């Protein structure tokens with residue numbers, strides 16, 4: 024995928040202070056850094072002193088059983104939910120003190136399939152281009168770029184209520200990339216998509232990272248997705264990270280021919296014993312669906 | 316591709332994003348962007364506005380005609396029907412705006428709100444954008460009531476200033492009550508509770524106002540309530556501007572001031588409550 028970004032980037036190139044990227048990407052300060060991040064809901068501790076670092080340009084997967092605290096973590100990192108304790112920095116900005124700066128630098132795709140059905144894809148994108156504060160002279164170009172990048176040009180003027188699930192997801196990713204965010208947060212980006220749409224989303228996410236250097240933090244319940252797409256995964260359980268590493272390293276840790284399912288069960292499998300029976304799981308699912 | 320992953324310097328904002336523009340410019344841009352989108356949606360599906368015509372028609376044709384004959388309510392130099400027309404317009408504005416808050420619950424359930432609150436747009440722009448689009452919806456009620464009034468031969472003031480004033484107050488009143496409604500929605504968070512509370516709120520707001528009877532006939536306690544009810548100021552302004560012989564009781568300046576102050580206070584309050592809905 025060839026993306027021409029030079030027309031708007033050239034004048035600022037002289038400001039660049041970055042080290043030249045050699046064969047290996049340079050070791051940079053992490054783009055997302057959580058320090059003891061904690062969130063209580065009444066008696067529940069949804070996220071419990073979580074400390075994680077997501078390197079720049081990484082596709083990072085948060086895994087864990089229902090109710091592990093993945094969505095709550097993302098809500099705190101996207102400044103929607105204030106932490107009960109601890110701090111986090113996103114793209115160098117504190118999620119509480121510099122919330123607006125954080126929001127300028129992130130994109131977010133929620134757990135729900137959620138573009139506005141009463142508008143066309145183009146209108147949806149133009150709204151977000153304005154809300155993200157993209158300069159007027161660049162707006163149309165950025166919308167066209169996002170449509171092209173997500174292969175939605177033909178559907179640009181169709182009402183979104185006539186889109187397929189896969190197209191809506193791609194439109195949402197398009198919305199979240201308009202302002203070239205440094206970090207993209209995706210909550211279960213491929214849930215409910217057919218295999219073809221799922222692979223398309225993966226390709227587009229890889230493309231975003233490769234062409235724009237976007238750091239991607241996503242949650243998933245799909246082990247194949249984690250294995251294929253994520254370079255680093257963290258398995259969460261009861262609000263804490265119980266394992267961190269590359270999928271292959273974690274597999275080796277668990278056993279000679281373990282797959283990622285085995286890794287998941289090994290680190291978080293106790294969830295039924297820990298978390299109670301069917302009713303609680305059903306309730307968590309319902310809450311998760313309602314709250315995104 | 317390695318070159319693409321290289322570290323970028325840290326700016327306050329990504330490239331192409333205006334980080335240093337005036338807060339006011341951004342606020343106006345975000346507000347109009349949101350209002351524009353709502354209007355576009357309304358334009359595609361305007362049926363709802365026409366069904367809204369039924370209730371005010373019944374009030375004017377049935378209630379207005381009967382009470383006009385009775386001459387039970389002292390309305391000074393105005394006929395009762397003439398007195399009542401601006402009151403029913405204010406009522407329609409109230410009724411259409413007071414349930415508007417459900418849209419924020421609706422958008423929360425669809426996941427749209429979650430995306431809006433992670434943009435850099437200020438929360439008050441998100442709120443005022445919605446309020447203004449509700450304001451324009453209210454205008455449709457103005458058109459309907461003007462037509463009804465003409466049919467009923469109510470003496471209408473046709474001056475450009477008078478009509479512009481009426482439309483302006485309709486927008487302000489709709490924005491005010493829809494913001495109130497958004498605040499309630501942010502507090503109750505579910506559709507069912509919201510609909511219940513909406514029903515409970517409308518009638519007291521309507522009856523504790525000068526919409527269909529003047530302040531002078533009210534018992535003291537009701538008059539005290541009517542004087543702190545923003546709807547009374549909406550009615551007062553509409554009555555002064557819309558019909559021949561109408562006079563403002565509080566003064567148009569006072570009416571305008573109350574609208575602006577209450578609207579601003581409600582927008583600030585609702586902006587504070589807004590993120591609660593998605594937590």
Ligand SMILES: Nc1ncnc2c1ncn2[C@@H]1O[C@H](COP(=O)(O)OP(=O)(O)OP(=O)(O)O)[C@@H](O)[C@H]1O
Nearest residue numbers: 064069088089090091092093094095307310311594
């Ligand atoms: N707004 C809320 N009020 C009360 N409890 C909440 C709220 N949001 C989350 N919780 C609770 O916090 C815990 C973590 O929830 P969270 O949604 O973060 O889990 P998750 O890992 O995203 O789960 P899923 O995989 O089902 O999406 C759960 O026990 C949940 O019930």
Ligand SMILES: [Mg+2]
Nearest residue numbers: 093094311315
């Ligand atoms: Mg979740």
